[in-house]
Amino acid sequence: MNIYGMTLTELENYFLITKKKKFKAIQVYDWLYKKKVNSFDEMSNIKKAVISKLKEDFNMDRLNLLKVQSGKDVHKYLFGLTDGQKVEAVLMNHDYGNSLCVSTQVGCNMGCAFCESGRLKKVRNLEAYEMVLQVLMAEEELGDRISHVVLMGIGEPFDNYDNVMKFIDIINSDYGMAIGARHITVSTCGIVPKIKEFTKEKRQVNLAISLHAPNDELRSQLMHINKVYPLKEVMAAVRDYLKVTNRKVTFEYIMLKDVNDSDECALELASLIRGMTAYVNLIPYNETSHIEFKKTDRNKIMHFYDILKRNKINVTVRKEFGSEVSAACGQLRSSYEEGR
Ligand code: SAH
Numbered sequence: 001m002n003i004y005g006m007t008l009t010e011l012e013n014y015f016l017i018t019k020k021k022k023f024k025a026i027q028v029y030d031w032l033y034k035k036k037v038n039s040f041d042e043m044s045n046i047k048k049a050v051i052s053k054l055k056e057d058f059n060m061d062r063l064n065l066l067k068v069q070s071g072k073d074v075h076k077y078l079f080g081l082t083d084g085q086k087v088e089a090v091l092m093n094h095d096y097g098n099s100l101c102v103s104t105q106v107g108c109n110m111g112c113a114f115c116e117s118g119r120l121k122k123v124r125n126l127e128a129y130e131m132v133l134q135v136l137m138a139e140e141e142l143g144d145r146i147s148h149v150v151l152m153g154i155g156e157p158f159d160n161y162d163n164v165m166k167f168i169d170i171i172n173s174d175y176g177m178a179i180g181a182r183h184i185t186v187s188t189c190g191i192v193p194k195i196k197e198f199t200k201e202k203r204q205v206n207l208a209i210s211l212h213a214p215n216d217e218l219r220s221q222l223m224h225i226n227k228v229y230p231l232k233e234v235m236a237a238v239r240d241y242l243k244v245t246n247r248k249v250t251f252e253y254i255m256l257k258d259v260n261d262s263d264e265c266a267l268e269l270a271s272l273i274r275g276m277t278a279y280v281n282l283i284p285y286n287e288t289s290h291i292e293f294k295k296t297d298r299n300k301i302m303h304f305y306d307i308l309k310r311n312k313i314n315v316t317v318r319k320e321f322g323s324e325v326s327a328a329c330g331q332l333r334s335s336y337e338e339g340r
Helices: 008-017 023-034 048-057 128-142 161-172 192-201 216-222 231-245 263-273 298-310 331-337
Strands: 064-071 074-080 086-094 097-101 148-151 184-188 206-210 249-255 278-284 314-317
Touching: 008 023, 008 161, 064 128, 074 128, 086 128, 097 128, 128 161, 161 184, 161 192, 184 192, 192 206, 192 231, 206 231, 216 231, 231 249, 231 263, 249 298, 263 278, 263 298, 278 298, 298 314
Parallel strands: 097 148, 148 184, 184 206, 206 249, 249 278, 278 314
Antiparallel strands: 064 074, 074 086, 086 097
16 A cells, blocks of 8 residues: 555554554654655654554555656646556646646546547546655655645546545645645536535535536537536536535636637626626637647637626636646647657
8 A cells, every 4th residue: 555645544543553652643744745755764753663564554656757848837747657557747836836737537537528638538546645646746856845736637536536535635734745725626527416525525625617618508519527417507516515615616617719709608607607706717728739629819818808807707817838838638648658
């Protein structure tokens, strides 16, 4: 078992079961996430006998960093997993800190028409340690702290719910990387039962919903999941989330040229979310070589933005990162596999 997949509570229980004091867990977390050692032997305040037992029960294997691609304010990491699969993470330097976009699955079954990740069907879920190590290794590569984590890489986080929640617990722990819950964002294409489950947990983690269309007809063309959980159900679940948690929600809206960027779409979007404590994040589409969609021109995006503003919708336009390093989800893995 990889030790980076252990929550602090699990590690405390492990020590209790093996008749050791549970504060050892805090010491181990300190070595793993603050001092960032590479081996159990370096944990110098822990007794030899305990170290031997730890070595018997756990490994601390890292992922294999296969490739780093850098552009202005962006670094992209391709990681090899122990079974030879590959996933990627993208680091963005914002003025407010370093934000890492983490993958949650190998491939993705959601099959959104515009998305590169889904070109590879889901092979498997990532284990918690495989997500934790994306963050830890990116921090090491960067030589700086990662302050924000967004679960917007390859995969659908709510299709790997338990491991994702475990991952969040681990990076959120004060004794570990201590990434604040409000600095962590989970993004979902709209798996309604999981939105409901997430609501019940009342976590301080941010929720983002990939909306991309203001009506069922268009949304179903772009996102298969809408045929399973249509807009009405998604919006009802989100309304309930807002009521129970008193938090805000983000709606992500990729701007696809001549597909979902008309004035009518903007007005329909405004009436869909009117009255909710929500904001819309307009995402300039990252064109990929495999998929036919084109990005909406900047002027048109700003026009769409203005319509939403005039209709009293909170709206932002996502800063563009890494189009020069093909930073759209799944693009690096794709190009690596094809030897480009
Ligand atoms: N499955 C989750 C999280 C991964 S995708 C979800 O759907 O939310 C993270 C975000 O990136 C989603 O909003 C997704 O629609 C968007 N995205 C996918 N491909 C993109 C591209 N080529 N350019 C810009 N955004 C993209």
